[in-house]
Amino acid sequence: MMAFGATGDPQLAYEFGLAMAREARAVGIHWTNSPVADVNSNPDNPIINTRSFGEDPAQVAEFVAACVRGLQEGGMIATLKHFPGHGDTEHDTHMGLPVLPFDARRLAALELVPFQAGIAAGAKAVMTAHIALPQLDPAGRPATLSAPILTGLLRQRLGFQGVIITDSMVMQGITDHYGAAASAVLAFEAGADVFLIAADFDDSFNSVLHALQSGRLSMTRLDESVRRVLLVKSWLGLDRSRVVEIEKISEIVAAPETEALADRISNASVTLLRNQGDLLPLPATAHLKIIAVSDEPNAEFGRALQHQLESRLAAVSLVRLSNESPRELVQAAAQAEAGEVIVLGIYLSIGAWKGKTGFSPALQELLAGAAVLPQPVITVAFGDPYVLAKLPATAAILTPYNGARVGEAAIARALTGEINLTGRLPVTIPGRYKIGEGLQLRSR
Template sequence: MPSRRTVLTATAGVTAGLAVGTGASALGSGGRGTAGTDPGDKRSDDKRLRAIVGRMTVEEKVGQLFVTRVYGHSATDPDQADIDANLKEIGVRTAAELIATYRVGGIIYFTWTHNTRDPRQIAELSNGIQRASLTQPRGLPVLISTDQEHGAVCRIGKPATLFPGAMAMGAGGSPADARTLGRISGAELRAMGVRQDYSPDADVNVNPANPIIGVRSFGAGPDAAGALVAAEVQGYQEAGVAATAKHFPGHGDTAVDSHTGFPVITHSREVWEKLDAVPFRAAIEAGIDSVMTAHIQFPALDGSGDPATLSHPVLTGILRGELGYDGVVVTDSLGMAGVRTKYGDDRVPVLALKAGVDQLLDPPHLDVAWNAVLKAVRDGELTEARLDESVLRILRLKSRLGLLDRPYVDTKDVGRVVGTAQHLAAADRIAERTTTLLVNEGGLLPLARRTHGKVLVVGADPDSPSGTTGPPTGVLAAALSELGFTATALPTGTAPSPATVDQAVAAARSADAVVVGTYNVTAGSGQQRLVERLVATGVPVVAVAVRNPYDVAQLPFVKAYLATYSWTDVELRAAARVIAGEVAPRGSLPVPVQRADDPARVLYPVGHGLTY
């Protein structure tokens, strides 16, 4: 634990120049902050920020580098279970105690830490965090962040507006839609006090077996992905929220999840330049505020065997030197196995800073990491000047976002901004442009209510992200019923047993049509047997890939196949409208689908997509 005495004995008072009135509205600060675009304004603001850094203690500077989790819906009065979790994992009771003890520069919101119950609560939590920080000696606003990628990864659910995920947006192929997504999502996040979003994913997904990126990527085409990354960055940052391109130098060709292992990328430097680097270059050209590192080994870029997060050649040599990026660099979570395999938790944050990182995200043991960095400075391994570089970048970002002058949000704005009818309608329209029809033999789709009025909806029911109101089967059945069908849901899971398959087949025989949701189908799996048995009944079967579009290669006997790229409500409702013929499918594959029996051959190429 750091010394409370060291942190708290400085002269009390809010940092000079900060306006901290509780009535300030985050939405009124004009997007990218108050510094303006005039070079004189920038020089003046930089002078102010350097003065702030000059008055900070070493302990306060160390704190600014950390972005950490904290349990609870309130900064000062969380539930007892969250107090217990905080004491066990962080050694403090509340977010307010966390800030008083460590003076952290950032806090990340998660669903599982109970930070995101509803939009108004989130806004009040954000204000509570800012108040706790600004009442400290030389207190600075906290940069609050989250992973709101949309699609498969969302931390804030309904009633916030949820959009299709990245690969669905890739299927839509519209930079204008991507910019709209960023602008609307950014406005809603900002209204809740979240000023940094760890999105968009700039990885180029060229490996169908990638267990962690997949549909979080815009696709397999670097130029197409780059255009959408840039557009989404522009949208978020126009709304006054820092976008984050991740995971540098590129996580799209891994077969290992860096949460649980240490992936190795075998691309040559030439392949990296033409493939992985392209979306990151586009993000930098678009003015990206922050870049997140990857816990991957990339021998062609650094032969040391270190993860990119800890690599000076990758972060300082390539990202800062060659690509010319001078914004904030944030690590991926320091609790992931990919960054902990080679070094201990006390060495990882120090090595990350030496590599060129600015923000240290969610270390597993904050006390160990905080004290390790402080010790490295006192021992001379890290200079205080090196800390100043990162603290200044972080303060520049906070200033651009308007945090230094207007740190609080007006909770009255939440209902006027978050989940409005206009925003929800925009998400629905965009989703309709992403749904992809891969197979439609004999013109089975659209289903006619007159001949296929009684529909059985079966299939996978994976754990629901925040953008869902229930299992995909239930969402699809409800959406089809609203469109005039008589639809019944029968969830069969991602690994249906023979008895479950028999139950679904028996139910199918009394239906006019079956819609089956698939989720990462493999050869010989229960899902594959389920679909094959359903087709054998002779009842028309429509399959919907609710995550990876690659499923279709394992199901050659299906006569109609749609890809939604995720199982969130907005995508499933759009699929229902396509099935019913309310709208025509307009998406096209942003990744190739290889043959199951010969992966060297392409079954459906990039750009494939049928319509009617």
């Protein structure tokens, strides 16, 4: 999502939502747990990061609303997550329960702004966060299990009347503190309508059933949730048509216009932060060495970039390094031929149960010495842009905010001057770059 923020154009988020809904509905998928409405105001956030549109609540709100409109005009349920805001944490809720000190005033000024915009745009669903906010709920329960947050804040104050779905109930933000049976009843009491991935389905089901039979939960409350679920099913038209037209899938999924949209978004997102000596764009006679650096081994990293550049430049080679690479291989990779240009691709991205990301001592030495190599070095942050705060300033620095095929292809076009570079940072890179920075470079 951060790549969208870098484009500065919410219309692209709308078009993406529409395309995503069209393809998903073609294969029978009706509900997406997106867009992320979190404001990534904490650079050390280990789980939201590039999943957010950025750090400015007003800008994030614009993109969230546009994405919701696109998704739902395409006939797909949009889900705002992670309520009431997961952007200012330093802990992954897959691995524990963050406790945040924020009060209602702080939330209203920052975290809630995109959620309000998404609700106003008509979002049919909201996903909860496994974060505790004692100033809102003195009991210290995660928002997923908190009536003051789900019913008091989301339903009553913000006026949301759609479906509330929990984040996964197998995450340690819940399981470290509550069993499957207790958490199911508490979530239902708090106001949740749908549980995502129960830790133990039988225990969860039976506990809710027993709570209904004992009178702890009322049938009126159950009917409210059932009615909300039936309403969205009716909105989807599932009471009228439940099957897809298989023969049309190949016409709709990965259609040329969708692929072109993906390229257009990726091109517009590329952010150029440094271009010392007008190194870019590279001449067609350039000899390039790509060093793809990642924390985990991945045979795909750099593949599309190399493929795209081989038809554009005189020579292109590729070396992949990871935290598992022996020091000798890392040291050998830093050796380049005279006249070569090095592209240092940094593939560092967040992931569930991954925790803090980082590099091995050998890779850290390679990265630290990049600025003093005799060859010009172009650093590309494929994924987490905050890594640039920890790297030396090389001759050129760019980020497409993702290391997928379309991100690598966009960087290939950027390096060779085939596209205008207009992206701007939607976040602050501490100690290096301010939000909104980005050099503009016209195609040649």
